[in-house]
Amino acid sequence: TGAIPQFRQEPRSYMSFPTLPNSSFKFNFELTFRPENGDGLLLFNGQTRGSGDYIALSLKDRYAEFRFDFGGKPMLVRAEEPLALNEWHTVRVSRFKRDGYIQVDEQHPVAFPTLQQIPQLDLIEDLYIGGVPNWELLPADAVSQQVGFVGCISRLTLQGRTVELIREAKYKEGITDCRPCAQGPCQNKGVCLESQTEQAYTCICQPGWTGRDCAIEGTQCTPGVCGAGRCENTENDMECLCPLNRSGDRCQYNEILNEHSLNFKGNSFAAYGTPKVTKVNITLSVRPASLEDSVILYTAESTLPSGDYLALVLRGGHAELLINTAARLDPVVVRSAEPLPLNRWTRIEIRRRLGEGILRVGDGPERKAKAPGSDRILSLKTHLYVGGYDRSTVKVNRDVNITKGFDGCISRLYNFQKPVNLLADIKDAANIQSCGETNMIGGDEDSDNEPPVPPPTPDVHENELQPYAMAPCASDPCENGGSCSEQEDVAVCSCPFGFSGKHCQEHLQLGFNASFRGDGYVELNRSHFQPALEQSYTSMGIVFTTNKPNGLLFWWGQEAGEEYTGQDFIAAAVVDGYVEYSMRLDGEEAVIRNSDIRVDNGERHIVIAKRDENTAILEVDRMLHSGETRPTSKKSMKLPGNVFVGGAPDLEVFTGFRYKHNLNGCIVVVEGETVGQINLSSAAVNGVNANVCPANDDPLGGTEPPVV
Incomplete structure (x- = not known):
């Protein structure tokens, strides 16, 4: 072909x-x-x-x-x-x-x-x-x-x-x-077709034969053999994958399902939505009918056996959690201390926190394992498969080394403490039965049957109705070194420089602009502005947009982490909707305020701040203001720290209680005397909650950037 x-x-x-x-x-x-x-x-x-x-x-x-x-x-x-x-x-x-x-x-x-x-x-x-x-x-x-x-x-x-x-x-x-069929790999008169598989061909077997090369006696799929279900050829035979409310080896039974628990039989699965965050916190109750090696949960980056994945399996009777991220050679493996009890309900919780896999089984203690090195983002894109997986579309990662689905009942599934409706939330499923084992032999799905009798309530204890109670930050939802704080009972992540997103899960590369929220800031290497520690002339330019009446634009003074005790500094901020420029030299201060142009209107504004000995010069949208400190014997200003843009950590203490609001907005251009327009990614030494600006705030559009 x-x-x-x-x-x-x-x-x-x-x-x-x-x-x-x-x-x-x-x-x-x-x-x-x-x-x-x-x-x-x-x-x-x-x-x-x-x-x-x-x-x-x-x-x-x-x-x-x-x-x-x-x-x-x-x-x-x-x-x-x-x-x-x-x-x-x-x-x-x-x-x-x-x-x-x-x-x-x-x-x-x-x-x-x-x-x-x-x-x-x-x-x-x-x-x-x-x-x-x-x-x-x-x-x-x-x-x-x-x-x-x-x-x-x-x-x-x-x-x-x-x-x-x-x-x-x-x-x-x-x-x-290539003609991979030329050697006749299909036996017993099977028909060979070229295909993009690992052996480059697929065999269509004659009746009575099955297997990859039609070498095994068995039944192959034929139209209608599975009734309402779909048929899949296996290595040794064929099997029917029955939709919801159907069961049997040919999907010939009507199955009455119950939303509280589902029964899985080795070739069953239920697929739910992909976990929405890169953190993991899943709780479920299981009642195994067999302790054979099997897959309980599986979700991955790809349906192919490559990329990131998370799996909960039974291996040797023990619960085992496997997580692999970021092209690591070996997965994180956490194994329960004791085997699961047969035919009894057991609650299992799996979590991932700062690269650490956490497994808790029943009332036992948490067991943990962590990959060497720094934390990596876990990328999951497939469905969350429960009780098994769809073997026709998903190839589990080779580290898992188990292909059989779970044999037993599963109930009380929670994702981040939110209950998952076992029936209504299903995206796809096959061969699921009721834990009450109530079947009705029937014909077609649409045939008129007697009203179904509700199955008996499964043997689930009331104390299993809720997952483990946790505070919003207890599961450490913030990736990549982000810090978590609780605001109105909600976990809020502060992201380190180079990461963004609700959970700091997104890697980003800042260019010449940055947007800030909350306590966001970027600390820029001082060498991009003026390498000399003491300087008689200083200048800086910024183009920004904001809708807030207060927020720091920049601060240049003492070193990071050092409390303000009267050191020299220069700073610019939006104060009550107007730009204010302040400086301190040898104990004397000057403050200049532009009261003509309001800047908290969401439009672009240019600020150029200069200092020549004890004279301060402020230019806002080409309008010039100047002022001086009281005369001092000292003409040069000592500025040992880096330049903080958009804010600073512990802002009030760091600025001697002059400013208390970080900027909420976008800084489109920062210019220093040494290098001109500054690439923030290459100049940054630290930062928090800095993201890229929206497309309409690209640095080359709109207002012309300043020339300092």
Whole structure:
């Protein structure tokens, strides 16, 4: 059918696709291939022709190699074992900020070299597989030799999405058909079809045969065999996935369900909405009918076995929590001290706090485990699967190493102390039964049956009706080092510089502007303004917008954390809707106030603040004001601290109780004497609750920035 491309390199073979999307700080991709030669380029994506950032996957002497350059330092990661030629292999590469790994088949993953910074990956050009149209596209360190891949590629996934190779290719050259069915892999007269799978083909079996290669005697799916349900072929047979209110091996029974508890039977699952926050706090009660290894909960970043995930499983009779984030090699694993009791209700709570996995079973103590290094954001995008998972669409992460669903009853499901309605909140489900085991043999779903008899109330104790009581900040909902405070019984997160969002879960890169809320501020390195510790002349420019009548624009004086006790300073703030500029030199102060232009109207305003010895000069929207301190013998001002923009920590104490309001608004441009317009990301040494400005506050639009 031509679905699987073959690369012969006679003389050149390659396919091109759009660049790897959204890959600045996080990416993952998988490539399934069958090599005929031990050397060759498998995948390449770069920034500019022959230079800049790049990622490159290739074979050298049958070893998979991943070469990359995220910020001017080329690096190489090599798999531990060589590949066999003329066999299918899958390579997975994943990166999140400082962490990353390459994994070949079921070999142990190999970690990236430690990255000291968090470099941004900037890819612009097309992504190529199998080769490139011109080797001059590649930087010198991207490959060890200029050789294209020889063999077949059956599957490519980018950021968790499978690419349709033939349909989505922008351009291809030197491609022929791989023909994986030519060797006749399907037995017992099965029909072979090429497909983008890890073996590059799918078998359609004759009646009486099943399995991947039709080598096992069994039943395959046929139209209508599952009635109202859907049919899935398994390795050894077929199985019916029955919708809600149906059960039986052919979905032939009407099932009366009860909203208080659900019964799962190994191939069952119920899917609920994706957890909305990167923190986790889930409570549920379980009554296992079997202690065989099984999946109780599963949610992940992707339906493929890659990326972040969270799983609660039964393993060896014990409850076990597994969490993996940010391309780490090994998951966080927390295991209950005692096995679960059979046929008895047990409450389980799972939480994640500052990178730490927390498991509590019954009345036992919390058990905890934490990954080494700093906390990482947990990214979850699939449904929350309960009692099992949809095996037709979801491949669980290999670390879980369990595929069977839970056998028993589940009730009292809470997500962040909010009850989940077990029936009304279902997004998808299969083979769920009632814990009361009340069935009615019936025909079609629409047939007229007698009114159902409500099933008996499941054996759930009243003390299990509520989850563990917790204060709003008790679960530490703030990610990435954010601090939590309780305001009107609600948890409010203050985010460190470089993060934003309700739970500080979003990574951001500030440019030349920043918006502030609450106690937000940015501390900028003083060298961008004036490197001299003592200075007779000082200047600064700011363009800002605000709707609030009070808020600090900047403060430059003592060092961070030092209490104000009369030191020199210069500062500008919005006070009662007008700009006020103040300075202190050698114990004498001057305050200038522009009372002509009100600035709390949401429009852009330009403020230029200058000091020449003991003279203060304030310019607001081109209107000039000046003033002087009382004469002093000292002409130079000592300013040892960094420049605080938008506010400061513990503002009132830090400013000697001159100001008590941080700015709520947007600072579009900050200019210093040394470097002119300042890039806040590169100049910042600290900050809290700083975000990017809205699009209509971009620094290059609207009012012209000041010239200091």
